[in-house]
Amino acid sequence: MDALLQFVFSGLTVGAVYALVALGFTIIYNASDVVNFAQGEFVMLGGMITWFGHDAGLPLMLAAALAIAVTTAVGVALNKFAIEPARGAPVVSLIIITIGASILIRGATQLIFDKQIHRYPAFTGENPIEVMGATILPQSLWVIGGAVAVFVALWLFFSRTLMGKAVLATANNRLAAQLVGINTNWVMTLSFGLSAAIGALAGVLVTPITLISYDVGVALALKGFAGAMLGGMGNPKGALVGGLALGLLEALTAGYLSSQYKDAVAFIVILAVLFVMPQGLFGKTSADRV
Amino acid sequence: MTFRTTTALLTLAAIGLGNAATAEIRLGASVSATGPAAFLGDPEAKTLEMLVEQLNEEGGIDGEQVELVLYDDGGDPNKARTFATRLIEDDEVTAIIGGSTTGTTMSIASLAEDEGIPFISLAGAIEIVDPVKEYVFKTPHTDRMACEKIFADMTDRGITTIGMISGTDGFGASMQAQCKDVAGEYDIEVAADETYGPGDADMTPQLTRIRNTDGIQAILNPGFGQGPAIVTRNYSQLGIETPLYQSHGVASDAFIELAGPDAAEGVRLPGTALLIADLLDEGDPQKEVVTAYNTAYQERYGQSPSTFGGYAHDAFQLMTNAIREAGSAEPDAIRDALEATEGLVGTTGTYSMSAEDHLGLDLSAFRMLEVADGTWRSIE
Numbered sequence: 001m002d003a004l005l006q007f008v009f010s011g012l013t014v015g016a017v018y019a020l021v022a023l024g025f026t027i028i029y030n031a032s033d034v035v036n037f038a039q040g041e042f043v044m045l046g047g048m049i050t051w052f053g054h055d056a057g058l059p060l061m062l063a064a065a066l067a068i069a070v071t072t073a074v075g076v077a078l079n080k081f082a083i084e085p086a087r088g089a090p091v092v093s094l095i096i097i098t099i100g101a102s103i104l105i106r107g108a109t110q111l112i113f114d115k116q117i118h119r120y121p122a123f124t125g126e127n128p129i130e131v132m133g134a135t136i137l138p139q140s141l142w143v144i145g146g147a148v149a150v151f152v153a154l155w156l157f158f159s160r161t162l163m164g165k166a167v168l169a170t171a172n173n174r175l176a177a178q179l180v181g182i183n184t185n186w187v188m189t190l191s192f193g194l195s196a197a198i199g200a201l202a203g204v205l206v207t208p209i210t211l212i213s214y215d216v217g218v219a220l221a222l223k224g225f226a227g228a229m230l231g232g233m234g235n236p237k238g239a240l241v242g243g244l245a246l247g248l249l250e251a252l253t254a255g256y257l258s259s260q261y262k263d264a265v266a267f268i269v270i271l272a273v274l275f276v277m278p279q280g281l282f283g284k285t286s287a288d289r290v
Numbered sequence: 291m292t293f294r295t296t297t298a299l300l301t302l303a304a305i306g307l308g309n310a311a312t313a314e315i316r317l318g319a320s321v322s323a324t325g326p327a328a329f330l331g332d333p334e335a336k337t338l339e340m341l342v343e344q345l346n347e348e349g350g351i352d353g354e355q356v357e358l359v360l361y362d363d364g365g366d367p368n369k370a371r372t373f374a375t376r377l378i379e380d381d382e383v384t385a386i387i388g389g390s391t392t393g394t395t396m397s398i399a400s401l402a403e404d405e406g407i408p409f410i411s412l413a414g415a416i417e418i419v420d421p422v423k424e425y426v427f428k429t430p431h432t433d434r435m436a437c438e439k440i441f442a443d444m445t446d447r448g449i450t451t452i453g454m455i456s457g458t459d460g461f462g463a464s465m466q467a468q469c470k471d472v473a474g475e476y477d478i479e480v481a482a483d484e485t486y487g488p489g490d491a492d493m494t495p496q497l498t499r500i501r502n503t504d505g506i507q508a509i510l511n512p513g514f515g516q517g518p519a520i521v522t523r524n525y526s527q528l529g530i531e532t533p534l535y536q537s538h539g540v541a542s543d544a545f546i547e548l549a550g551p552d553a554a555e556g557v558r559l560p561g562t563a564l565l566i567a568d569l570l571d572e573g574d575p576q577k578e579v580v581t582a583y584n585t586a587y588q589e590r591y592g593q594s595p596s597t598f599g600g601y602a603h604d605a606f607q608l609m610t611n612a613i614r615e616a617g618s619a620e621p622d623a624i625r626d627a628l629e630a631t632e633g634l635v636g637t638t639g640t641y642s643m644s645a646e647d648h649l650g651l652d653l654s655a656f657r658m659l660e661v662a663d664g665t666w667r668s669i670e
Contacts, residue, residue: 003498006528010494017491115328117516119548126550128527135494135527210491211516211548215326219489255495259455259484 002133007255008248009131013140015247017210019147020202021224022231022239023154024195029234030158031167031191034094038078038102040221041109042196045071046203047212048109051118060120068200074105075196079188102217110214122208139208146205147240150198154236167191230270232283241281246270314354315619317342317609318361318383320373320398321412321602322390325364329515330390333599334412335360337583338387340590341606351614359383363394370394374401384619387605389413390598392460399426408612408625410605412598415464419648425625427648429604429638431655433461433512436538437469439560439656440510441476443669447533449507453482453500455493455521457513461539462488465512481506486517493517494524501530508532514539519548526553533558541565541659542596543666551664558669560656564600564637566666580637597638604636 021043028036046067053063082097089097123142128135158164169177170187178184203212210216223246231242246266253265273281319338322331342358350356359381361373370389377383378401385408389395392415399418402409402425411418411428418428444452452473456466466485473480482503484496500506509532511521518540525534534557536545541561546554563576567584570577583603587595595603611634612627613619631643631650639655659666 003502006498007495010492014490014492110324110328115324115332116544117519117548119519126552128529135529137527206491209520211519213516216489223489251492251495254484254486255499259486259496259499263487 003255005132005134007251009134009136009140010255011248011251012144012244013136013209013247014250015227015244016140016144016147017202017206017220017243018223018227018246019240019243020143020150020205021199021220022228022243023147023150023236024199024202025224025228026154026234026236026239027167027191027195027198029171031171031187032083032094033091033171034083034098035225035233036192036195037095037098037221037225038105038217039195039199039224040217040219041102041105042071042075042199042217043203043206043220043224044109044212044214044217045074045105046200047207047216048113048118048203048214049200050204050207051120051212052113054120055118060123063120064204067204068197071200071203072193072197075192075194075199076189078196079192083188083192084185102221106214106217113214115214117211117213119207119211137209139205143205143209146201147243150201151236151240154198158236163190226267226270229280230273232280235280235282238280238282315351315356315613316359316381316383317356318359318374318377318381318386318388320361320363320370320377320386320388320394322365322394323362325366327365327391327394329596330412330598331362331365333596334388334390334602335362336591337587337595337599337602338606340586341603344586345610351610352617354619356610363388363390365391365394367393367397371397371401374398378402378405378407383407384621385409385609385613385624387412387602387609392418392464395428399423402426406625407621408609408628410609410628412601412605414461416468422646422648425621427608427628427643427650429601429608429636429641429649431538431638431651432468432649433465433537434468434472435651435653435656436465436560437472438476439653439658440469440535440537440558441473441478442653443558443658444478444508444535445476447508449533450477451479451481451505452508452510453484453503453506454480454510454512455484455486455496455500456511457488457515457517458485459488459513459515459517461537462513462517465537465539469510469512486513486521488515488517490517491520492524493521494528497521497524497528497530501528501532506532508535510535510537512537512539516548519545522549522557523553526550535559538562538597538656543594544596546661546664546666551661554661554664556661558658558660561659561666562597562600562638562655563657564595564597565659566657566668569666569668575635575640576637579635583637600637604638604641607636608634608641 024039049067050063122139124138166182170184227243227246231238249266250262254262321334323335363370389398389411392413395411395413416432456462482500536559564580567580616623616627634641639651641650643650660669
């Protein structure tokens, strides 16, 4: 029994990390149909800059705020200098641009900072909390709480605010959105900035657990992307549920079946789900007018 | 091709005329200073650059200056092969050091064999020198030796049943296989065998499984990078009491820092003298070598050297020593001198090569270390 609970705690911890990364994908995807493959680098920047600031003597919270601010600026710059000039290009070209951007950011980070692995202290101590024989670290609760908070904020943003609706409208039809008075350039800037900020927040929260180095972005983005696809791309609820489900699947497979097959089982389940529901668990089915 | 070679030769001749007096001996190196194996290649490249400078300031080898041609293969065996070709054909080096990973080493080794250029590898796998290749040598001890050292220590503590949790990266997978292979010789049974991916964030399910396996007396974690640090933290989180052994892949101060001194307390691993330079006895043959390297590296780069930098240090000393002994910069003479190396003290151990042994280290090169009060302590 305590073993099951331990597996669930592990799954929730890892799943919340995936969910936080997955949530970062939703805004840019909703605004432009672009899957931003530099999302993992935003997470990495969040962690690396926080470590750098903390190492240089800043209080942890100030370093974290600085990291989120700088990463947001990087996100805005990415849109301004790489995505906006290619405005007329098809979505696939834009996705390839984001892959290029991720390589650039990774290279720059290893030059500006270093190639070592780093960590900084957990926010509220390192003593594990014991529940019925199983243990969970306080930082895991921060990550899970962070994922839920970002989900609620995004859900409110897209369903309750005019700005959020403007983002959705831009994705739906850029020209029509412009005609009804939406500043689509501003919407794109906003969505890259917000996505980068969410990514950086994820990095800030997960670093005490996962540790950080310049090259963790790709692996994180891949798992986050898988979680987002499982839940349904573009839907915050899908990102949260998909990420958590992926983490739980991995932990339960490692615990009960074999750790050798944990990634394989997770991906087989994703394939099976997508086979039956191509839009993911919560994705909206789209119909094209012929 | 002929044209290119000719041009290259002409260019070389032109350069040679310019500074014929300064670069007589040309050493080549291809290491993985960037890319996934950067944690190996970065300290190796820094070490080689530093040592060449030191050597030339002291007057080079018998008055002749040494020129180092250093390439960064990014951990890619294809690039390593290209650079090795370039080193041999264009740069016309007399010997090569490098190959941070087993993959890059293998692609350089086949060229070195064909062209008859002595090559000292910096990678771990036993396949590099077993079977012995005429021109290929290496400095790091093998994974198998690390397993043997760990199992010998376990036997001393009366441990016979263990659980293993290994990384699925190249290093972890290779050492996992070697350890399982050699466990029988020490009458040790591997009762649980778990793995984790290099990017995984939590290993509590695997550790829970090991803990719940009957009769486990110790846990062994072959791997490098952040994995072992996370395993150690999870091990402490779960409050597991059985001893935890790590591999030489994480033998550095950074490991204690990443895992946290509290979680790492009592963790044992086979490391080299380099890690405990300050703690060595005055009479220890390696004391002088590791202290000199440690001090010079810290002064120049502001950080402690790693075990991997030590591999490059030893390769460089072996090579320059062989050139000195051979009294010439002819590849074949250097090769013969390398094979005749006897009792050369490096940071990793004391090397004595022979026609059958192109590594020249035995188990005594490893020292069993334990984390005590947030720092390394020798338990021998």
